[in-house]
Amino acid sequence: MKVFEFMTTRLESVDSRKSVYDAVEKMVDRRIRSLLVRFPGDDLQDGVITARDIVYKVLAQGKDPQAVQVSEIASRPISCVSKDLPLREAAQLMEEDGVARLFACDGNRIVGVLSMMDAMAAMLILRARGEHVS
Amino acid sequence: MFLKKLIGHEDREKEVIRDMDSHLRLLQDGCKAFHEAIERNDHARMRRVKELEREADTIRRDIVSHIYEGAFLPYLRPELSKFVELVDQVFDLLEYASACYLEIRFPDSLRSEAARVAFLNQEMCGMLRLTLQATTAGEDLREKRLAIRIYEKRIDDLKFGLMHDAKAIPVEDFWEGKTLSDFLSRLSSVSDVIEDASDHLGIISSIIK
DSSP: OBHHHHOBOOOOEEETTSBHHHHHHHHHHHTOSEEEEEOSSSGGGOEEEEHHHHIIIIITTTOOTTTSBHHHHOBOSOOEEETTSBHHHHHHHHHHHTOSEEEEEETTEEEEEEEHHHHHHHHHHHHHHTOSOO | OHHHHHOSOHHHHHHHHHHHHHHHHHHHHHHHHHHHHHHHTOHHHHHHHHHHHHHHHHHHHHHHHHHHTTOSOTTTHHHHHHHHHHHHHHHHHHHHHHHHHHHSOOOHHHHHHHHHHHHHHHHHHHHHHHHHHHHHTTOOOHHHHHHHHHHHHHHHHHHHHHHHHHTTSOOSSHHHHHHHHHHHHHHHHHHHHHHHHHHHHHHHHHHHO
16 A cells, blocks of 8 residues: 555645644644645745644743744654655654654655554555555 | 354355355446546446446346345345345445436546545445455454445545535536536445445344354
């Protein structure tokens, strides 16, 4: 099984110049834990902002999320892998890099995102097929 | 070992199980043809779905008649028949969706998501077939049934996105809009019925234990 088979292709994003509060509203409305942060230039210049970033770097610090720009707390560069990468390798990369999501790229274009939940779901399917390594 | 527990004419049971597996294999082929047809906008491939549905109907009739001619114990017969009918329902949904697809000019903006749902339906069918094989082997179904529920939830996530995007598609008249809506509705319902079929295998497995 490859990354492209289980990644999410609908990418929610926020412009890097928007406020953290704008990002929060989008994450709450869409019930998602992270957003792609669009910076000028090609997709590989983009970053990511997560609920963890917002809590640790803004809210827990007592900062006003309306006064902080997304660009100030986004993580860059994003972890990008080939959409044809085998899923098991993608999961190992997540563990090695300590990330909860990988962005799948086709050349310079981001085509999807594989989250920890996606990786877990895919591996459970591999187990059900009897394709896991015992 | 599973068949020995049921008491009866083993050859008849084996034939039914073989036919049920063939029925599911045809369903997998149907889903594959459907997926490829959407992905490539291949009308000939889409027409193949109807041909496969007709073949599957023949197998279904054979299965049901063999069941009620004496294969398996009486208390199992309605459950096995119900499973076969659920598989048939999936085929009916595919057939109707394929007819809708052939009636309209399918919007390219929906193609990739629709193809993705169709691909996941195909994978679900494969898993359902593995689940049937595990049921007849007397194996634990838990992991396979979870895999099917995982697929169904992923399709649910995609389905709402598709419906949202479909609202932005301009249509020439009521019938074009209705036919597109019917297509999307059938496409999204396939996974629900496959999940029901998987749940029913769980019931069959419990009855036998």
